[in-house]
Amino acid sequence: MAGASAKSLTLRFRSLIESQEEDKVSHDDVLFGFRLRLFTLAEELGSVSEACRQMGVARSTYYAWKERLERYGLDGLRVRERRRPRMPNQIGPHLEHRILAFSLGHPGFGPRRISAELRRDKWGGIRVSENGVWRVLRRFNLNTRNKRFALIARHAEPYDERPRPEPTELHIDAAEPGEKVQMDCFYVGRLSGAKGVIWQYTAIDVASAYSWAFLRSTERNPSARHTSELAHLVATELKAAGWKLREATTDNGSEFRSKDFGAALEGHGATQRKIKAGRPNSNGCAERVQLTILEECWRPAFSRSLAPRITALKRDLEEYLRYYNFDRAHTGRLTKGRVPADIVFKARKMASVR
Secondary structure, X not given: OOOOOHHHHHHXXXXXXXXXXXXXXXXXXXXXXHHHHHHHHHHHHXXXXXXXXXXXXXXXXXXXXXXXXXXXXXXXXXOOOOOOOOOOOOOOHHHHHHHHHHHXXXXXXXXXHHHHHHOOHHHOOOOOOHHHHHHHHHHOOOOOHHHHHHHHOOOOOOOOOOOOOOOOOOOOOOOOOOOOEEEEEEEEEOOEOOXXXXXXXXXXXXXXXXXXXXXXXXXXXXXXXXXHHHHHHHHHHHHHOOOOOOEEEEOOOHHXXXXXXXXXXXXXXXXXXXXXXXXXXXXXXXXXXHHHHHHHHHHHHHHHOOOOEHHHHHHHHHHHHHHHHHOOOOOOOOOOOOOHHHHHHOOOOHHHHO
């Protein structure tokens, strides 16, 4: 058996173990001892087949190990260290660092949003598919928003969002800005330095994805006074851009069923369409933009501060809406990678118009 008796192999193995008395026995050491015992047992029994049967090892495996033993000695029985293979088409380290830096700077962005933003000239025109971005984030255990927010907030709570079922494709069409505008209210909470409850009043133009939002505090529920203010804001800015507010889609909350809100719409020549109860998808654009603001604005803001104040949140919301409307590439079905201000104002001249 490779010119070495069972006794000599055993003595050499014991000497190796004694030389590593201070080290803990690893799984590789146990496996090495198992393989060595197979050869000593075969020598003792004088039968390879019987030794393989008692040890539960195939004879082909025995002879493969024997070839390595004859070629490399006892080191041939040890577990070979294997590094994780790097595929030829895998994204290079320099691009991985760019993707990681951008994802941590914008932890609310998903792979599709990161891919769309990195394609722009301002970020270097990096063309990486959304699947490639997701694989990079997965390799560094940052493939979910919760993990990225946890890293920013300097804690690693092991929580992954449960996979959501695939929704049925429902589309809301609009040919031009102002044709359909959806409105909704979003509960923010009670904040330090503010009286009452903070609500976010949101509106979005379906055709362009141009959005409006502001924060107001009320004693408990949203107020019709603030929804009327939102209607005036939307109609005024659309009129300044050369469009007319025609229809406002809302839910059946008291703030939208109020006479004040109806009068505000009538004053601008617009009609109101109320969705059916239990059908939030009918107001899906407003629901989606509120989720986007939550993921890309509020969660990073609350991760950076333990007790944010309403003044700081108002400033964060204004800065985010400026980015959302004038500088963010939208990958929706109607926007097709364009910036909302380009659709509403035909060119990026929003600063001069406002």
